[in-house]
Amino acid sequence: MAIIVLDRDGVINCDSDAYVKSADEWIPLPGSIEAMAELSRAGHQLVIATNQSGLALGLFDLDDLEAMHAKMRALVEDAGGEIAAIFYCPHGPDDNCRCRKPRAGLLDAIEAEFDTSLHGCYMVGDKLKDLQTALAKGCNPVLVKTGAGEQTLAQLIREPDAELVSTAVFEDLSAFAEFFLQQAAASS
Template identity: 80%
Template sequence: MAIIVLDRDGVINQHSDDHIRSADEWVPIAGSIEAMAQLSQAGHQLVIATNQSGLALGHFDLDDLEAMHAKMRALVEDAGGEIAAIFYCPHSDDDHCRCRKPNTGLLDAIEAEFDTSLHDCYMVGDRLKDLQCAVAKGCKSVLVKTGCGERTLRSLIENPDPALIETSVFESLAQFSEFVLR
């Protein structure tokens, strides 16, 4: 089964510049849950890789994060799919850790957990650091225009990055899913 790595905020659920702080604030983007269920049903293993600096900054605690993830898992399961795993970086930029995207520590952990290589797997995100992480690990980088995606796309048009030239762009996770399932 092929692994598809998904960022969380702005890809699966609505983005907030002030952090998603609770399960109540965690609201899926229209079509994202169904898209995940369809990908899962088609045999893809969905793995979430998300920076969650709100933990380090004290905006929410581990119980809050686990409640958000339980809600996400339940919605995907209710739609007939499954999330294989969720990996998150609890650090802030100031911590200079190896797991905070664009560093590849989260992807390294996924490879170790699943005893596989993510080379040529899809990695879907809405921010430049998601795309940079994907390319650094040899994944196929995918930008969705939801969340910060429109802003990221404008930035890439204004300041092209040769390393990201092969990034695919989709309106949403739902459109990406349709592409993969064709």
């Protein structure tokens, strides 16, 4: 049973420069919930790893964050899937913590919680820091074009990074799920 690590904002739900601050503002991207449910039903553990600096900035509180995550879990469960765990960094960009992506602290915590190595698993994100985090733990970086993904792809084309040259790129989480499930079926 493979763990698939997903960023949240811009991958699963619409992102906002003003931050997603409430369950009402938390709006899933088209197809993302169904994609998560399909991956889960196929036996894969979905783990969310997300920076949530809005907490440190006082834009929302822990109850608001938990309400957003309860909404996300309920939607995935209603679609027949399950989210195995949600890990988040509550710190601001200047707090110099270990858990804020692109540092690998969130992935370290996932490994400890699940008593496994994430080496070789897929990590899906829309920002450069997601891809850098994946590489730091030996994960396969996946870029989706939703959220900030188009800008990230343009940046990678303008400023090629030898480590990120093998990053898989997909239109959205649904396209990644389709690819992943086809690959899994072909190798079994």
